[in-house]
Amino acid sequence: MSIEPQAIRVQMPHMTMRGLQWGAPDAARVIISLHGWLDNAMSFSRLAPLLVDEETRVIAFDLAGHGLSDHRPLRSGYHFTDYLRDLYLALEQLDIQTFEFVCHSLGAAIATIYAGSFPEQVQRFVAIECYGVPLVSDNNPLPERMAERLPKLDVMRSRSETVYPQLKPLIRARRQAGEMLESSAELLLRRNLDESKDGFRFISDRRLTMGQPMLMSEAQLAPFLKRISAEVLVIEAEDGLMPHWQFLPGRYAITPNITVKRLPGGHHLHLDDPSRVAEVIHSEALSFDRAQ
Numbered sequence: 001m002s003i004e005p006q007a008i009r010v011q012m013p014h015m016t017m018r019g020l021q022w023g024a025p026d027a028a029r030v031i032i033s034l035h036g037w038l039d040n041a042m043s044f045s046r047l048a049p050l051l052v053d054e055e056t057r058v059i060a061f062d063l064a065g066h067g068l069s070d071h072r073p074l075r076s077g078y079h080f081t082d083y084l085r086d087l088y089l090a091l092e093q094l095d096i097q098t099f100e101f102v103c104h105s106l107g108a109a110i111a112t113i114y115a116g117s118f119p120e121q122v123q124r125f126v127a128i129e130c131y132g133v134p135l136v137s138d139n140n141p142l143p144e145r146m147a148e149r150l151p152k153l154d155v156m157r158s159r160s161e162t163v164y165p166q167l168k169p170l171i172r173a174r175r176q177a178g179e180m181l182e183s184s185a186e187l188l189l190r191r192n193l194d195e196s197k198d199g200f201r202f203i204s205d206r207r208l209t210m211g212q213p214m215l216m217s218e219a220q221l222a223p224f225l226k227r228i229s230a231e232v233l234v235i236e237a238e239d240g241l242m243p244h245w246q247f248l249p250g251r252y253a254i255t256p257n258i259t260v261k262r263l264p265g266g267h268h269l270h271l272d273d274p275s276r277v278a279e280v281i282h283s284e285a286l287s288f289d290r291a292q
Contacts, residue, residue, distance in 0.1 A: 003049045012089045015070040022048040023057030030099040033060040034107025040067030040191040050278035065205030077153040100124040116224025125230045137215040149213040165199040180268040232258040240267040
């Protein structure tokens with residue numbers, strides 16, 4: 001069993017997806033981890049080692065445009081449903097037919113729709129700091145959003161040419177965008193940066209900062225939640241995003257098998273306090289096994 005991560009590379013017809021794997025490559029139990037917006041596979045670098053054992057491996061992908069994975073080609077932009085296609089094809093290439101999700105933020109949103117689309121594949125779903133899509137068209141008028149976003153969707157160069165001489169200011173800026181430990185911010189940043197003798201340059205796709213024009217409505221999301229057959233564990237952070245989302249109780253109510261836990265910490269609590277998060281994941285898994 002390997003606690004140190006191993007680099008993985010999945011070649012698909014339209015792109016190459018990269019990531020990290022913890023545990024034995026042939027372990028039968030597979031946990032798929034998807035990170036949040038503008039993060040990367042290192043988001044799980046502290047939690048994953050606490051989840052692996054002789055029978056379990058964790059695979060954390062860099063989503064398209066993030067970390068070391070390919071950028072989308074020009075004229076394509078970043079559409080939410082494309083992440084679902086990427087995941088489906090990556091799992092097919094790896095011959096993974098059933099698995100568990102442990103995902104964070106945007107990754108948990110992707111996993112929610114995937115679990116509702118392919119319920120037979122997902123055995124368990126741990127959603128950290130997001131459940132369902134975080135933005136819906138109910139309170140984001142689509143005509144105005146389309147008029148604002150569509151002209152800008154794919155007009156910028158995907159790679160930044162700006163070189164930053166020092167890392168510390170980037171760490172401070174990352175923490176201002178979302179409060180986390182300094183060491184956590186550095187872990188995430190280094191996989192999104194190229195370091196040279198002149199300094200640091202972002203390699204994540206700049207187009208990720210342009211939000212997609214289309215959104216789902218709550219009514220469109222509901223059938224996906226109702227189709228999830230896996231046991232769902234939602235982990236909310238006391239100082240994170242989820243306590244402010246008024247739409248969550250309605251989503252929880254229509255999910256067939258769900259447990260919700262709120263833990264101390266911020267949006268990246270799985271990176272700042274992985275032991276506490278792992279303890280809840282393990283204890284809820286045992287409770288579910290006893291109930292079977």
